[in-house]
Amino acid sequence: MTNITLARAPGQPIYLDYQATTPCDPRVVEKMIPYFFEKFGNPHSRNHRYGWEAEEAVEIGREQVADIIGADAKEIIFTSGATESNNLAIKGVAHFYKDKKDHIVTVVTEHKCVLDTCRHLEQEGFRVTYLPVQTNGLIDLAELEAVVTDKTAIVSVMAVNNEIGVIQPLAEIGAICRKKGAFFHTDCAQAVGKIPLDVNAMNIDLMSISGHKLYGPKGIGALYVRRRPRVRLVPMINGGGQERGMRSGTLATPLCVGLGEACRLAKAEMGAEGERLHMLRDRLLNGLKARLPEIYVNGDLEQRIPGNINISFAFVEGEGLMMGVKDLAVSSGSACTSASLEPSYVLRALGLDAEMAHTSLRFGLGRFTTEADIDYAIGHVAEAVEHLRAMSPLWDMHLEGVDIKSIQWAEH
Amino acid sequence: MAYSEKVVDHYEHPRNVGSMDKDSGDVGTGLVGAPACGDVMKLQIKVSPEGIIEDAKFKTFGCGSAIASSSLVTEWVKGKTLDEAAAIKNTDIAHELALPPVKIHCSVLAEDAIKAAIADYRKKSGQGEDEAEQAAG
Incomplete structure (x- = not known):
């Protein structure tokens, strides 16, 4: 394992997008x-x-x-x-x-x-x-x-x-x-x-x-x-x-x-680094689960690299959530930024409803991710999700026991 | 994508988040969009006996631009007559928030939400049917 740290300029978000790219060591x-x-x-x-x-x-x-x-x-x-x-x-x-x-x-x-x-x-x-x-x-x-x-x-x-x-x-x-x-x-x-x-x-x-x-x-x-x-x-x-x-x-x-x-x-660091990332990922997932109900992991949790976790935060739209977690650099399965408005084809292929695909975030952990990064991320994400659920009409319906699938939505 | 300052302001400090009793006679509710498309807006207006919008509340599932668009229109409709509120155009919303082209649909949805809330109020208060009859007649 390395003791090299990834310095961040003031206002620079914590990098949790290691599947997009990694810094050159x-x-x-x-x-x-x-x-x-x-x-x-x-x-x-x-x-x-x-x-x-x-x-x-x-x-x-x-x-x-x-x-x-x-x-x-x-x-x-x-x-x-x-x-x-x-x-x-x-x-x-x-x-x-x-x-x-x-x-x-x-x-x-x-x-x-x-x-x-x-x-x-x-x-x-x-x-x-x-x-x-x-x-x-x-x-x-x-x-x-x-x-x-x-x-x-x-x-x-x-x-x-x-x-x-x-x-x-x-x-x-x-x-x-x-x-x-x-x-x-x-x-x-x-x-x-x-x-x-x-x-x-x-x-x-x-x-x-x-x-x-x-x-x-x-x-x-x-x-x-x-x-x-x-x-x-x-x-x-x-x-x-x-x-x-x-x-x-x-x-x-x-x-x-x-x-x-x-x-x-x-190759030299794979074993120790894999264990470290596995621990950090479990910490992230467990920390989020402890704070937030109605969150779901997308994809097999066991047959998975340790540095990835993809989570759907039900009733909160992914791009809106990314705006809320501005101190983190993450990716969303919601493709609201694209002209198509189509959510991730990978998540759809798992059989996920479009509405659940729209609520996902991908966290990519890697060589320079620290425990402090993860602890900060847990609190930051939980706060953003709570903030957005408080203004989500779908969350209200969920609390009232209304099945959102039973509603005739006008697809646009 | 960078958001405009006004979008960020509405996202971080949304105005008039909340709900009113949808069964109340002086409240009109508009629920537009679809979860599968990534946007749902609920806009509610409370109308005075004189036909003035006294209060407005919203709840939105969507991106920052969708939240900002709905937050903005709750501010705009307050104090307006129903006809004045119905005249708000999506282009005004998009212009005020400096929405990029891919986010224009958020402002369209906000305009739809106002119109749906007004239609719901009019239907409840019997005005909707009058208009429909007039149109038919």
Whole structure:
């Protein structure tokens, strides 16, 4: 564990949005600095020392990334981030195997970059199955097994959901995919460094990794691409043939170094940090429950990363609540700010009513969250919820025993 | 998204939060919006025998702009005749609170809430039917 603290300027809210992004750990920044100026060489320059020292640094980073997921360094492709990795994995495999296979399986609660990639492939003629999730946010393995056929090129299931933090049963999914002869891709942007991952034990063929979700820099990620049995991809970016021809372009040495160091630190500290976050999350949830009736956790509480809790505060609208908790930086499942007025599709996929989806807040805890932060958050959130319930007509109806579902609302 | 100072002021210090007896003959109640859409406003007016709005109360489930819009209109309708109150336009509310385009629906809902409260009062006091008959006749 680290004793580094995240300083806050006056008026700066407490950061509880670690699923959105994480600060780049100062220890990571320190490792990156020399590669901007002193060691600025092109890691692909083979003719001189400038290139060699940059290449060496990149390869150390690659090994560190491989190490945290039980892979070989040769199987790691650096990309610009998890969005690119997800695009490359799914489009790359779909395009390479399109003469034999035309089917893709994914899940309705995936990140938009996976869903949008799949929509794009549908327009090209691929068939896509979007698996539903159960009320706890996890897929039904029997349903998965039923939809994967010999025409399925790739199954893409995220390891950890970004909104509700639930962990999908990766090893079981991997076993099904291997048995059926489909490649298994998993978006591990929210999982790497948070939970133990092993590409061999879990039969993972492709894995997307993000730098800025694990205290590394923004602008870098990686894609794990299995070598045995070999997974082949059609590249999206053509050029000098870097990264085994799968992703051309000069590597950003400082970013590769940063991602590697972030993985090294995360692996070393995962056990103790996980326990600490678990304790803090329980403290937050129990503290809120003690103060407030009618609050509900969204998604499975057990199969979940320790740094996430997503709570619906019944009868209080999420965006209004966020305005009330102005001393906290959190996210809401209410999408009132978007033109669509549609609440979170992830929460809706759990079977949550739109009204409950509108009342949710996501708390993301991380490396620099302290016990004092959590204790402050409990009181601050409870006060805001009480303030808003006191002016909520729905709360009044609830107290009077009126079922708000029995009322004929004019949808607008 | 940054809120205007007036929205923040109404959110933090809402005016006229509360409820009146909806069964009372001089109270009109408007309940508009839907929980599924993320906004519900309850606006109540108390009308004097002379037809002047003496008091107004609100309760709102919604974002800061929805709370501010309903709080603002309770201030505006007080002292007005029913016809004057019915003439309040959502654009006036949106302008006063400097609502961004995505929040215009909050001001529309507040205007609807006033109209619904007035209609409820008129129906109770028998004026609604008179008007309907006049319109039909």
